[in-house]
Amino acid sequence: MWTKKATAIVSLAVILTVMGLATRNLLVMMLALTAIVFTIVSLFANTTTRLTADREMSQEKIFEDGSLKVELRILNQGGKTGFLEVRDKLPRTIQLKEGTNYTYLNLNPKGATRLKYTVKCPLKGVYKIGPITLRTHDPFNMFYKEKTVAFESDLTVFPQVRDVKELYIKSKQPKMYPGEMKVKMPGPGSEFFAIRDYMPGDPFRDINWKAYASTGKLLVNEHERISVSDITLVFDSRTSSSYGMDSDNANLYGARAAATLANFFLKRRDAVQLVIYSDKVLTIKKGTGQKQLFEILTALAGAEGRGDIPLSGIVEVAIPYMPRHSPVIVISNLEEDDSVRKAVSMMRMLEFDVTIISPNSIEFEIMARQKKGDKIDPVVYDILRLDRDILIQELRGFGVRVIDWKPATPLTQILLEARNY
Numbered sequence: 001m002w003t004k005k006a007t008a009i010v011s012l013a014v015i016l017t018v019m020g021l022a023t024r025n026l027l028v029m030m031l032a033l034t035a036i037v038f039t040i041v042s043l044f045a046n047t048t049t050r051l052t053a054d055r056e057m058s059q060e061k062i063f064e065d066g067s068l069k070v071e072l073r074i075l076n077q078g079g080k081t082g083f084l085e086v087r088d089k090l091p092r093t094i095q096l097k098e099g100t101n102y103t104y105l106n107l108n109p110k111g112a113t114r115l116k117y118t119v120k121c122p123l124k125g126v127y128k129i130g131p132i133t134l135r136t137h138d139p140f141n142m143f144y145k146e147k148t149v150a151f152e153s154d155l156t157v158f159p160q161v162r163d164v165k166e167l168y169i170k171s172k173q174p175k176m177y178p179g180e181m182k183v184k185m186p187g188p189g190s191e192f193f194a195i196r197d198y199m200p201g202d203p204f205r206d207i208n209w210k211a212y213a214s215t216g217k218l219l220v221n222e223h224e225r226i227s228v229s230d231i232t233l234v235f236d237s238r239t240s241s242s243y244g245m246d247s248d249n250a251n252l253y254g255a256r257a258a259a260t261l262a263n264f265f266l267k268r269r270d271a272v273q274l275v276i277y278s279d280k281v282l283t284i285k286k287g288t289g290q291k292q293l294f295e296i297l298t299a300l301a302g303a304e305g306r307g308d309i310p311l312s313g314i315v316e317v318a319i320p321y322m323p324r325h326s327p328v329i330v331i332s333n334l335e336e337d338d339s340v341r342k343a344v345s346m347m348r349m350l351e352f353d354v355t356i357i358s359p360n361s362i363e364f365e366i367m368a369r370q371k372k373g374d375k376i377d378p379v380v381y382d383i384l385r386l387d388r389d390i391l392i393q394e395l396r397g398f399g400v401r402v403i404d405w406k407p408a409t410p411l412t413q414i415l416l417e418a419r420n421y
Contacts, residue, residue: 001145001146002142003137003142005142006039006142009035009038009039009142010035010036010039012035013032013033013035013036013039014032016028016029016031016032016035017029017032020032039142050076050077050078051074051075051076051077051078051084051107051134051136051147051149052074052075052077052149053072053073053074053075053086053132053134053149053151054072054073054149054151055070055071055072055073055088055129055130055132055151055153056070056071056073057069057070057071057129057153057155058070060153060154060155060156061155061156061157061158061298062121062155062156062157062158063157063158063159063160063161064121064122064123064124064157064158064159064160064256065120065121065122065160066120066121066157067097067118067119067120067121068118068119068121068155069116069117069118070088070101070116070117070118070119070129071114071115071116072086072088072101072114072115072116072117072132073112073113073114073115074086074107074112074113074114074115074134075111075112076107076108076109076110076111076112077110078109083104083105083106083136083137084104084105084106084107084134084135084136084137085102085103085104085133085134085135085136085137086102086103086104086105086115086132086133086134086135087101087102087132087133087135088101088102088115088117088129088130088132088133089101089129089130089131089132089133090119090129091125091127091128091129093121093122093123093125093127093246094119094120094121094127094129094155095119095120095121095122096117096118096119096120097117097118097119097120098117098118099115099116099117099118100115100117101115101117103115121155121157122247123157123246123247123252124157124158124159124160124252124255124256124300124301125157125301125302125304126154126155126156126157126301126302127154127155127156127157128152128153128154128155129152129153129155130149130150130151130152130153131148131149131150131151131152132148132149132151133146133147133148133149134146134147134148134149135147156298156301156302157301158259158297158298158300158301159252159255159256159258159259159297159300159301160256160259160260161256161259161260161263161297162256162260162411162412164260164264164412164415194221194222195208195211195219195220195221195222196219196220196222197217197218197219197220198217198218198219198220199220202220203220206220206221207219207220207221208220208221229265229270229271229326229327230270230271230272230273230286230322230323230326231261231265231270231271231272231273231286231326231327231329232272232273232274232275232286232318232319232322232326232327232328232329232352233258233261233262233272233273233274233275233296233329233331234275234277234311234314234318234328234329234330234331234332235254235255235258235274235275235276235277235300235303235331235332236250236254236277236311236330236331236332236333237251237254237276237277237278237303237304237305237306237307238277238278238305238306238307238308238309238336238337239278239305239306239307239308239336240305240308240333240335240336240337240361241254241305241332241333241335241359241361242304242305242306243333243335243361243364243365243368244361244364244365244367244368245364245367245368245371248364248367248368248407249305249359249361249364250332250333250335250359250360250361250364251303251304251305253359253405253407253411254331254332254333254357254359255300255301255303256411257331257357257359257405257411257414257415258274258296258300258331259296259297259300260411260415261329261415262274262292262293262296262297263293266288266289266290266292266293269288270288271286271287271288272286272287272288272292272296273285273286273287273322274296274299274300275314275318276299276300276303277307277309277311277313277314278303278304278305278306278307278309279306279307279308279309280307280309281309281313281314281317281318282299282303283318284296284299308336308337310337310338310339310343311330311332311337311339311340311343312339312340312342312343312346313339314343315343315346315347316346319346319347319350319352322352324350324351324352325351325352325353326352326353327352327353327354327355328347328352328353328354328355329354329355329356329357330354330355330356330357331356331357331358331359332356332358333358333359333360333361334356334358334388334391334392335361340391340395341391341394341395344356344395344398344400345398347400348398348399348400354398354399354400354401355400355401355402355403356395356400356401356402356403357403357405357414358392358402358403358404358405359405359407360388360404360405360406360407362381362384362385362388363406363407363408364407366381367407388404392404403417
């Protein structure tokens with residue numbers, strides 16, 4: 001392919017040729033001929049090479065703000081390359097931390113080289129690194145030949161998981177707290193709760209012999225009951241969740257909240273189910289352990305803002321299959337969905353204990369406009385805030401905990417605020 005330099009020289013040769021013919025000036029004609037010969041020599045000097053390239057990454061799955069090392073290997077299986085330009089394409093949101101993914105070099109026949117660099121991944125998502133572009137230039141930089149190696153590497157960036165030691169999101173049923181928790185009731189367990197009189201049928205091993213020796217009565221030890229819950233996380237990944245900036249929007253914040261909650265509940269040996277709704281519905285069936293956490297994090301990483309499925313549709317399809325009285329945590333900005341009131345009403349009728357964590361998209365949009373320097377009409381946003389406040393109060397009227405999450409408030413503080421409702 002032609003470079004700008006070659007185009008300029010050929011254009012100059014044509015102009016000189018016309019001028020030489022018009023003026024019958026032999027010197028001008030010789031200059032034009034020299035330019036044309038120089039161009040032809042450069043064209044044939046750009047030799048054909050056989051280049052191959054591949055890539056190796058230190059990790060394929062990392063958490064937000066994590067770093068990984070990339071090694072690019074280029075092999076010349078042909079002749080001289082001249083100047084070789086190498087570029088490894090990176091997604092827009094991935095930052096180059098060390099080294100470079102773009103360089104010039106001269107690769108000898110049958111030679112090989114390695115290009116190493118480190119990238120940082122600040123935002124969750126499913127990315128592809130590549131393809132690799134190899135471009136050879138002639139010695140005069142007049143022409144180049146470009147080859148694209150369609151070698152792409154998949155990279156999954158999980159949302160951040162915050163360290164939460166305790167949550168106050170609790171059911172109003174006898175299972176006081178989600179998870180394997182002591183519920184201040186007698187029942188199967190390992191820790192001492194109280195002593196009571198012996199009753200026929202009590203296990204012999206539960207008899208408190210020390211108490212019998214001092215009182216002369218058969219007494220048995222009661223243990224503190226342990227409770228395990230089924231938790232349903234409903235994550236809103238519709239188009240409206242992506243309003244704002246890439247680094248600050250309801251989709252990103254909501255994914256971090258869902259990941260943190262899933263990690264906390266699974267550590268407490270809960271069975272956690274995840275439902276993501278956007279332009280389609282993705283359900284991760286309830287399960288426990290690290291494998292379940294991995295599946296949930298992978299689903300959240302790939303949840304992009306698109307579609308407009310209403311929340312009521314999710315309630316009608318997914319929620320009825322969950323046990324009654326179990327906690328349901330909805331993570332949604334509550335924007336552009338007229339079915340929210342109906343959906344919450346249906347969940348309460350089905351006797352679910354509902355908590356809504358709502359990232360405030362209005363504040364995200366204001367932040368984005370301020371960063372761009374756009375003018376903000378305070379009256380418009382005051383009206384939007386008023387509508388949102390009214391909706392939140394109506395939802396609380398159904399007996400639902402609704403947490404209005406503003407961007408400036410840390411996630412851990414938001415989860416602690418649930419105890420106030």
